[in-house]
Amino acid sequence: MHKRKKFILSEKEIPHQWYNVAAEMKNKPQPYINATTKEPIEAKDFYPLFSKEVSRQEVNQTDVWIDIPEPVREEYKVYRPSPLVRAYGLEKALDTPAHIYFKNESVSPVGSHKLNSALPQAYYNKIEGATNITTETGAGQWGAALAYATNVFDLELAVYMVRVSYEQKPYRRSMMQTWGAQVIASPSMSTKTGRKIITENPQYQGSLGTAISEAIELAIQTPNCKYALGSVLNHVSLHQTIIGLEAEKQMEMAEEYPDIVIGCFGGGSNFSGITFPFIRYNINGTKNTRFIAAEPSSCPKLTRGKFRYDYGDQAGFTPLIPMYTLGSQFTPSNIHAGGLRYHGAGSIVSQLMKDGYIEATDINQIDSFKAGVLFAQTEGIIPAPESNHAIAATIHEALKAKEEGTKKTILFNLSGHGLVDMASYDKYLSGDLVNYTLTEETIAKSRDLG
Amino acid sequence: MHKRKKFILSEKEIPHQWYNVAAEMKNKPQPYINATTKEPIEAKDFYPLFSKEVSRQEVNQTDVWIDIPEPVREEYKVYRPSPLVRAYGLEKALDTPAHIYFKNESVSPVGSHKLNSALPQAYYNKIEGATNITTETGAGQWGAALAYATNVFDLELAVYMVRVSYEQKPYRRSMMQTWGAQVIASPSMSTKTGRKIITENPQYQGSLGTAISEAIELAIQTPNCKYALGSVLNHVSLHQTIIGLEAEKQMEMAEEYPDIVIGCFGGGSNFSGITFPFIRYNINGTKNTRFIAAEPSSCPKLTRGKFRYDYGDQAGFTPLIPMYTLGSQFTPSNIHAGGLRYHGAGSIVSQLMKDGYIEATDINQIDSFKAGVLFAQTEGIIPAPESNHAIAATIHEALKAKEEGTKKTILFNLSGHGLVDMASYDKYLSGDLVNYTLTEETIAKSRDLG
Numbered sequence: 001m002h003k004r005k006k007f008i009l010s011e012k013e014i015p016h017q018w019y020n021v022a023a024e025m026k027n028k029p030q031p032y033i034n035a036t037t038k039e040p041i042e043a044k045d046f047y048p049l050f051s052k053e054v055s056r057q058e059v060n061q062t063d064v065w066i067d068i069p070e071p072v073r074e075e076y077k078v079y080r081p082s083p084l085v086r087a088y089g090l091e092k093a094l095d096t097p098a099h100i101y102f103k104n105e106s107v108s109p110v111g112s113h114k115l116n117s118a119l120p121q122a123y124y125n126k127i128e129g130a131t132n133i134t135t136e137t138g139a140g141q142w143g144a145a146l147a148y149a150t151n152v153f154d155l156e157l158a159v160y161m162v163r164v165s166y167e168q169k170p171y172r173r174s175m176m177q178t179w180g181a182q183v184i185a186s187p188s189m190s191t192k193t194g195r196k197i198i199t200e201n202p203q204y205q206g207s208l209g210t211a212i213s214e215a216i217e218l219a220i221q222t223p224n225c226k227y228a229l230g231s232v233l234n235h236v237s238l239h240q241t242i243i244g245l246e247a248e249k250q251m252e253m254a255e256e257y258p259d260i261v262i263g264c265f266g267g268g269s270n271f272s273g274i275t276f277p278f279i280r281y282n283i284n285g286t287k288n289t290r291f292i293a294a295e296p297s298s299c300p301k302l303t304r305g306k307f308r309y310d311y312g313d314q315a316g317f318t319p320l321i322p323m324y325t326l327g328s329q330f331t332p333s334n335i336h337a338g339g340l341r342y343h344g345a346g347s348i349v350s351q352l353m354k355d356g357y358i359e360a361t362d363i364n365q366i367d368s369f370k371a372g373v374l375f376a377q378t379e380g381i382i383p384a385p386e387s388n389h390a391i392a393a394t395i396h397e398a399l400k401a402k403e404e405g406t407k408k409t410i411l412f413n414l415s416g417h418g419l420v421d422m423a424s425y426d427k428y429l430s431g432d433l434v435n436y437t438l439t440e441e442t443i444a445k446s447r448d449l450g
Numbered sequence: 451m452h453k454r455k456k457f458i459l460s461e462k463e464i465p466h467q468w469y470n471v472a473a474e475m476k477n478k479p480q481p482y483i484n485a486t487t488k489e490p491i492e493a494k495d496f497y498p499l500f501s502k503e504v505s506r507q508e509v510n511q512t513d514v515w516i517d518i519p520e521p522v523r524e525e526y527k528v529y530r531p532s533p534l535v536r537a538y539g540l541e542k543a544l545d546t547p548a549h550i551y552f553k554n555e556s557v558s559p560v561g562s563h564k565l566n567s568a569l570p571q572a573y574y575n576k577i578e579g580a581t582n583i584t585t586e587t588g589a590g591q592w593g594a595a596l597a598y599a600t601n602v603f604d605l606e607l608a609v610y611m612v613r614v615s616y617e618q619k620p621y622r623r624s625m626m627q628t629w630g631a632q633v634i635a636s637p638s639m640s641t642k643t644g645r646k647i648i649t650e651n652p653q654y655q656g657s658l659g660t661a662i663s664e665a666i667e668l669a670i671q672t673p674n675c676k677y678a679l680g681s682v683l684n685h686v687s688l689h690q691t692i693i694g695l696e697a698e699k700q701m702e703m704a705e706e707y708p709d710i711v712i713g714c715f716g717g718g719s720n721f722s723g724i725t726f727p728f729i730r731y732n733i734n735g736t737k738n739t740r741f742i743a744a745e746p747s748s749c750p751k752l753t754r755g756k757f758r759y760d761y762g763d764q765a766g767f768t769p770l771i772p773m774y775t776l777g778s779q780f781t782p783s784n785i786h787a788g789g790l791r792y793h794g795a796g797s798i799v800s801q802l803m804k805d806g807y808i809e810a811t812d813i814n815q816i817d818s819f820k821a822g823v824l825f826a827q828t829e830g831i832i833p834a835p836e837s838n839h840a841i842a843a844t845i846h847e848a849l850k851a852k853e854e855g856t857k858k859t860i861l862f863n864l865s866g867h868g869l870v871d872m873a874s875y876d877k878y879l880s881g882d883l884v885n886y887t888l889t890e891e892t893i894a895k896s897r898d899l900g
Contacts (some may be wrong), residue, residue: 174879377629380598422620
């Protein structure tokens with residue numbers, strides 16, 4: 001029995017523009033580079049894959065504010081503005097002087113923040129004349145969001161879902177199908193890449209790398225077909241800033257400003273979303289907030305990776321991206337937080353990290369679930385396994401504040417709920433969950449390549 | 451791409467009182483009767499099982515308004531007020547002149563309206579000195595809600611979960627466990643009833659009737675232990691009126707008043723919740739709204755049942771209740787809408803039905819899922835299989851309005867989301883779902899007994 005408080009904005013207060021932090025950074029992110037020609041990538045180089053509008057957003061380092069198209073903003077109204085919640089229950093359980101707030105992105109109909117970028121990506125493709133979209137999905141969060149969005153904007157979607165997830169996570173597959181998407185287990189016979197892999201190894205369980213290759217191959221070979229990606233890229237981070245922009249208004253309602261802002265970290269989409277609108281005040285020198293990326297110990301690109309040019313995918317289809325990376329050949333352990341199993345960080349986050357605006361911390365799997373269960377028991381919502389990393393980092397900071405006897409205001413992003421991931425909680429509760437440790441040698445093998 | 455509109459109340463506007471329709475009914479519901487003594491049941495007869503406060507609420511036919519305790523109202527703030535949504539997408543797909551609104555109870559952290567009664571039931575037990583609660587659950591919606599609520603109010607909970615669901619629906623079991631409840635597959639060795647059944651038939655897959663018997667037996671034999679029920683009873687309907695009371699304010703914001711109010715119907719909890727606050731204006735003669743209970747064709751207590759005294763459970767533990775019933779020995783088909791598989795209707799709904807305030811319609815399983823998928827594709831939210839029945843009835847009325855060329859305002863209750871029930875959508879989408887038909891002979895066998 002705790003005090004409860006949410007801060008709710010009206011539909012009118014849904015932002016009309018996204019925030020483009022690249023335009024205000026003193027050191028701009030270095031350009032993407034074509035691996036063959038060594039030339040910097042321009043917007044038009046992305047046109048075969050993405051809509052022209054997101055291609056331009058991807059390289060835009062000049063416009064601070066980018067208009068949200070009215071039809072996208074209209075669709076945001078289905079679940080936005082999302083609530084900001086004062087976590088009185090968690091504070092009490094920790095007996096901390098810290099004030100803890102979380103932005104609740106789990107209220108979207110797909111259960112996570114991914115919809116914030118899926119909607120504009122589908123919309124831009126639609127108005128530019130595409131009829132079909134392809135994408136890949138691991139655990140299914142991004143695939144579900146894009147299935148929802150392509151249904152809204154009347155586009156056909158083909159999702160290549162890593163075969164092992166396709167078989168083990170039928171719920172998210174059914175969600176995508178309910179919204180009308182075609183879901184194909186990858187590797188599949190529908191692409192050259194897939195056929196080759198199946199022929200060589202019929203038992204292969206699939207990987208995100210293979211699924212990406214299949215989705216790109218199908219997009220390139222199909223008329224009026226584009227490809228979509230749910231994290232890492234700059235335009236995805238841009239769309240996600242709606243999280244932080246709303247949170248900024250809501251923190252004003254609460255009459256507080258965060259000393260610390262925390263998000264879990266996979267490729268960077270939800271982390272960028274909650275942090276970028278607050279980082280601008282650090283950049284212009286009016287605030288001195290700490291920004292903490294919470295990544296899994298088994299995939300520690302920011303805490304133990306290297307800043308260098310690397311491919312965004314295993315197969316080397318993407319341009320070279322300036323990023324903190326464990327190496328594009330790094331294969332993360334099979335943790336339940338599927339959305340955090342990515343080898344690198346987006347170029348903007350990487351530059352901000354390099355310039356000291358961002359810090360990172362790593363959380364092991366068991367600690368992440370321990371934090372998630374405490375959160376469920378104090379705040380009610382069962383978090384996504386990914387979000388548990390942000391909660392664990394928040395708890396760590398709140399306990400430090402208690403030790404130091406200082407009042408800190410902490411804001412974290414609850415990127416999604418865990419109702420479709422209950423099997424992982426089952427494992428944790430029955431003591432069957434393990435931690436994965438990484439030796440320096442293992443990391444060095446892929447990190448220092450290239 | 452549709453117009454989108456939600457009507458959002460502030461936390462301050464969460465009602466301070468529940469609405470007790472029994473106090474305003476011209477023909478009061480007949481009393482419950484002790485099957486042995488034939489005497490009417492009084493509040494004190496419930497004291498061994500329930501808290502004194504809900505025992506009094508159960509038989510209260512005089513107080514129109516009952517205060518919501520402040521600590522319960524505080525906990526409601528975690529997810530209430532719930533949004534009222536204008537279903538522009540569904541209207542457009544149906545090309546109907548009807549205005550369709552739905553109250554979105556799926557936003558609760560347990561995913562359904564069940565929490566509205568679980569919270570006060572747990573609270574009253576806590577302040578009256580109970581330490582333990584027992585309950586039963588079929589598909590797990592009620593068990594999950596009570597697990598959440600007993601965690602909030604620091605009570606131990608034992609949930610008897612029908613064995614077949616325990617094994618086939620591990621997600622809801624894990625939800626209950628995450629909130630700290632003990633979940634026991636029923637029949638179990640922890641009760642005399644369970645031991646007897648297991649000894650006689652070790653393969654028995656369990657039934658709600660058996661689970662109820664086990665939960666009641668454990669409650670009666672354990673010091674400071676009470677039992678809790680999630681539907682059918684008057685105090686549950688009372689707590690659920692918060693749905694309709696909020697909806698009334700939100701319809702005012704929309705500047706409309708419903709011509710038709712629709713809810714799916716199992717034992718009556720969500721249906722009562724959305725309708726009772728509006729029925730009062732029919733009772734006092736100022737409005738003439740239609741109220742439609744949407745029940746499954748395979749469990750048609752209101753459309754094909756008989757109004758008579760019957761037991762609330764299969765084993766005959768409960769008092770005799772004046773109800774529309776298919777007979778307490780009726781065994782419903784194994785439809786996916788587990789929450790609607792109940793043989794009877796609560797006493798207040800039954801009396802209102804008898805007096806012509808309420809109508810009922812029956813929906814077959816395939817039509818219910820067809821409606822649910824259309825809703826998911828037009829409004830975004832994947833509904834619970836139970837809620838699909840309300841949607842199907844709404845679609846029927848909206849198409850009738852189109853045929854007649856009349857503008858109707860329809861309000862229905864979206865009692866929950868279907869994210870933990872995706873296996874049922876999978877079956878529907880792959881064409882494996884079946885309808886169940888009931889012959890008059892089958893029904894008559896149990897309906898006309900007793």
